[in-house]
Amino acid sequence: MVKYTQLGNATTLETPADLKPKTAPYDPRFPNQNQTRYCYTSYLDFHRCKKRHSEEYEACKYFKKVYTAMCPLAWTTNWDEQIENGNFPGDI
Amino acid sequence: MSTWNMITFQDSNSLYSDNLISFHDFIMLFIIMIISLTLFFIVDLMLNKFMNLLLLKNHMIEIIWTLIPMFILMMICYPSLKILYFIDEMFNPYFSIKAIGHQWYWSYEYPEFNNYEINCYMNNYMNKNQFRLLETDNRLIIPFKISLRLLVSSVDVIHSWTIQSLGIKVDAVPGRINQLNLFSIRPGLFFGQCSEICGINHSFMPIMLESTSYFNFINWMNNNNN
Ligand SMILES: [Cu+2]
Numbered sequence: 001m002v003k004y005t006q007l008g009n010a011t012t013l014e015t016p017a018d019l020k021p022k023t024a025p026y027d028p029r030f031p032n033q034n035q036t037r038y039c040y041t042s043y044l045d046f047h048r049c050k051k052r053h054s055e056e057y058e059a060c061k062y063f064k065k066v067y068t069a070m071c072p073l074a075w076t077t078n079w080d081e082q083i084e085n086g087n088f089p090g091d092i
Numbered sequence: 093m094s095t096w097n098m099i100t101f102q103d104s105n106s107l108y109s110d111n112l113i114s115f116h117d118f119i120m121l122f123i124i125m126i127i128s129l130t131l132f133f134i135v136d137l138m139l140n141k142f143m144n145l146l147l148l149k150n151h152m153i154e155i156i157w158t159l160i161p162m163f164i165l166m167m168i169c170y171p172s173l174k175i176l177y178f179i180d181e182m183f184n185p186y187f188s189i190k191a192i193g194h195q196w197y198w199s200y201e202y203p204e205f206n207n208y209e210i211n212c213y214m215n216n217y218m219n220k221n222q223f224r225l226l227e228t229d230n231r232l233i234i235p236f237k238i239s240l241r242l243l244v245s246s247v248d249v250i251h252s253w254t255i256q257s258l259g260i261k262v263d264a265v266p267g268r269i270n271q272l273n274l275f276s277i278r279p280g281l282f283f284g285q286c287s288e289i290c291g292i293n294h295s296f297m298p299i300m301l302e303s304t305s306y307f308n309f310i311n312w313m314n315n316n317n318n
Pocket residue numbers: 193250251252286287288289290294297
């Protein structure tokens with residue numbers, strides 16, 4: 001049996017070189033099972049960052065990575081549409 | 093998976109399941125002790141002819157039969173809460189998978205793999221060499237022994253995503269994203285069914301999870317994205 005206290009430690013198995021954590025990391029602001037705010041906050045953060053800098057700015061790319069990982073596609077396409085039409089309710 | 097005449101749990105495939113099964117056995121210990129003791133008292137009282145005419149109160153026995161159940165409940169509550177919070181924990185996920193409930197199928201998104209999306213409908217029972225009401229046309233494929241984040245949501249009504257042998261179950265609530273740690277310790281096919289009454293075809297939206305090696309998983313993913 002695998003010991004659960006060792007989960008998250010370096011594994012002894014041979015892992016492929018391209019296997020790295022590449023998703024939104026654990027965020028201490030959202031420690032609960034409910035991750036809805038994590039998705040929405042990072043979506044807002046991305047668009048605020050995009051407004052202030054640009055889409056190519058490093059920090060903005062990070063927010064984009066987080067919200068694509070956390071938000072269902074249907075939500076983000078919906079919000080993108082609302083931003084385009086100018087009726088997005090969030091404060092960007 | 094479940095088979096006919098099965099009375100125990102499904103074979104465990106995760107640490108959560110291991111914990112839940114040993115917790116179940118631990119509680120059964122108390123239940124069996126209490127039931128047999130109570131049965132013994134009932135049978136004994138009915139069969140003997142003793143009587144205590146002057147019995148009005150006995151504080152000592154009242155204290156004993158209040159304190160003992162209290163300690164039993166405390167002993168049950170400690171591992172129960174511990175497992176509850178253990179299942180809530182996220183263990184450094186390598187990538188995320190989103191499971192979206194629809195009326196009446198599940199769809200999955202792999203945001204780190206070009207937003208790859210699959211819909212999983214139940215197979216009809218045309219071929220007799222398959223599990224009726226459990227197999228889907230597309231499977232949710234994951235690598236084993238790699239910690240993943242599963243995000244569960246819905247687009248219409250409340251559904252519930254579950255895999256018994258992984259010991260996880262979480263409601264898919266529209267407008268809300270629920271997070272779970274998805275970790276399978278061996279390869280294989282694992283089955284689950286929607287666990288929240290969601291409409292007329294509630295029984296016909298099974299979950300089929302294929303756990304395979306990381307190498308196979310990447311090959312499958314590369315074929316999809318080409
Ligand atoms: Cu359902």
